[in-house]
Amino acid sequence: MDISQIEEIHGANHHKRSDIHTLPHSPDLPVYVPMVGINYCAPTYKNIREKAAITVLGYVINGHGEIQVNAEKQRLGKGDAFILRKDSRHEVTALSDSNEPWTYYWYNVHGNSLPLLETFHLLHTSFIPNCGIGHLFLEGFEAAKLRSEGLHEQTTFILSCAEIMLALQHRLRQDSDYFSPVMSRMKLYLDRLVGEDFRSDDFSRHMGLSFKQLSRIFKQHAGSTIYQYVLTRKIDMAKMMLSDTEMAVGDIAVHLGYDDPQYFSNLFKHKTGMSPTAYRQNAKSM
Template sequence: MKHGDLHVVPFVQKLPVYVAMFGINYCHADYFNMRDSSPLTVLAYVLKGQGSVTIDALTFRPKAGDVFILPKDSYHKVTADADQEEYWTYLWFNIKGNVLQLFESFQLHQTFHIPEAPFENLFHKGFELVAQHGENGERLQMELLLACTEMVAQLSGLMEKRQAQYSIEVQKMQQYLNRLEAAPFHSEHMSRHFAMSFKQINRSFKKETGTTVYNYLLCKKIDKAKMLLQDTSMAVSEIAYRIGYADAHYFSNVFKRKTGVTPTEYRKRKT
């Protein structure tokens, strides 16, 4: 259960990316929301309380001051903590259209949780813009899209700054994973390499990067596959082999889970 305030934004036909709705949620202890292969991306800033966010197989615990991103074409589950006295409160924007390209251009397509993001003022802009341009739907849509683009740009800059401050240990883990872009991944090999349990590796990696080892490497592989699908005429089976998948059917399923379309469909759209 929840209550809050939401605004539906008029659609502007000429825009490839647009804000469908925005608002604020006051989530009660029993709040639960789930989307299977979501048709939209959610960009949210937590004002109070704490909740749980699951994106495909990844789970995060956003608290006050954190940003979370629920990407399009993914499984989303959002729940409030059952034992907190205050409402889990967050500002949110629902963005539709070619959102992936926007997030890719700012290197945020692998990012789902950004702790301690000092951008609350940007997320309040939606309500300010309604007060200024509420009677002009097209102007409102354009201003909201600019505001969301500014949020994404600022978050990207924050992540870039933090990446430069990763511990030596996590930087070495990233370098190790980057070398596996074209090879199969075995958690036991990584454990042996770093003389740590894989659970310890994953915990350290996620704490600093905001994502798991597996998701970091998977995004690298999917990005490589996208490039090969767009820029070459290689068969899907050859592309699968080049990014470390012996089974092309399995690769196609992984690709669709991550992007919402099969490799063949992706190639048709991009050529």
């Protein structure tokens, strides 16, 4: 993706062929796009940036690959867009189960790109499926081939990035409108689980969708994983019970579905910074 000399390609046999165009730019600009291109990846291709200094906007033309931004991992196919945000760990991997080389457009965005992502509510989004905006990437790529002199071209590409981000934001809103009934059903189911164990198989069967689909929908709407949501609900309920009842900590643990009171106490302290007993004492003193 970024072909600068400081980029490290991990592994001996990880190959790609790239069609790259560099653009006139000034590092004094707050945001700029020095390079755009297309990668044609061999099945063995892997690229890792431990802490990326750039944001990458990408769009899959053919084949399948996988991206990982910090702990979030996604498989991508034709028509999917992705965002590898600055100051995160990026891992990009071609998948060998594809009949076609994994091929994708990319824009490398340097400078202060995170506020730009935040403007379009994309700061925590790394994957936008079936977004159908390949023509926007193609327009920018074709414009880069002409490469006019001067910094006017940078203005064109920053506007191109903004147009892409606006289209991605619009797509996410469309998905939100379509999936909102699903999200409501998910939350209704999960909110009833406060005193029970969460089982992904039961959840998927109840919802009629795969757990992977449900997880993606939930993350796009709620900004957290399903497991994080369930845990947060249990911790919030524990706080209420500690503040408003005289139930023993062990009984609260059992009520919330934890057979081991010590495990519950350790988990509560990890999430809140204090033990259940200390939390209760602090709540009563307020």
